[in-house]
Amino acid sequence: MFAIVRYKKYGLIRFLSAIETSNAIERNLRRSGLPLIMTEGFHQKVKVSYLDPVPTGVINLALYVRIAFKNKVEALNKLKRTSLCGLYPVKLWWTEMNMNRLVTSYEFRLIIPKSSVDISRYDEEKPLEVPEKRKYGLVKDFFHQVSFDFKGDFAVIKYLQPKDKMVHAKYLYESILNRRDGFLLIECTEAFCNERPLSEILEESSWDTEC
Structure with a gap:
């Protein structure tokens, strides 16, 4: 049981x-x-x-x-x-x-000060290398359904990651940071079975x- x-x-x-x-x-x-x-x-x-x-x-x-x-x-x-x-x-x-x-994927939420990011830098077609896992591809291969929202002084970034392509969120947010001394919080909010x-x-x- x-x-x-x-x-x-x-x-x-x-x-x-x-x-x-x-x-x-x-x-x-x-x-x-x-x-x-x-x-x-x-x-x-x-x-x-x-x-x-x-x-x-x-x-x-x-x-x-x-x-x-x-x-x-x-x-x-x-x-x-x-x-x-x-x-x-x-x-x-x-x-x-x-x-x-x-379970096929996981939903994440990234919260970061609005002043620390420039979302115009986000490029899902950018090549991505994850050396510690020997994985290669494009940003969109690892981060699906990426969305940006602003709530007060914070930017909220939501995305899904396939269970076979789980990598650290830094491979998503580092390319859009314009400063590195701000608050940053990452949450895994749900596991998904397809949709x-x-x-x-x-x-x-x-x-x-x-x-």
Whole structure:
């Protein structure tokens, strides 16, 4: 029996690595006292799976975790009581759905002072090289549906990234910066299954939810 929990990772906790984040979530699960299914072997671990990690420092509002349970119980409130500050379980869906087989992309939001950017410099046809991942292409190959909006003194840039072409947001924003001493915030806001948000599909496929 499986449940998918949506966590929010924010504050200083966003600087934890992917491994440190998974360790923190598994400690949360163990402390909750829930009837979890464990892996086999001498060093047993909680049987969980995660979506693709986002870069360190990114606020993740769509940290979905698939957890194996021995039986159905009221789980979310227990997870909330034992969660780490900055790594908070928001909602739970009871479902057999395997999210990793469905998710195709992730939605991000970049917030930066309006005075720090010149969006006229943005060129989706610009060649892009990501040496640390040995990936090459055009900006539009890595960043889809890029949109710019202005709210007060800030520019809000939204975009999608295919799960097989996840790269740091710096490869998008560095070309449009006209100063480098300003505030900058990056959020992962949702996982998408083709054109549909994962949360929407979970609402349809689950037989029970907790929030």
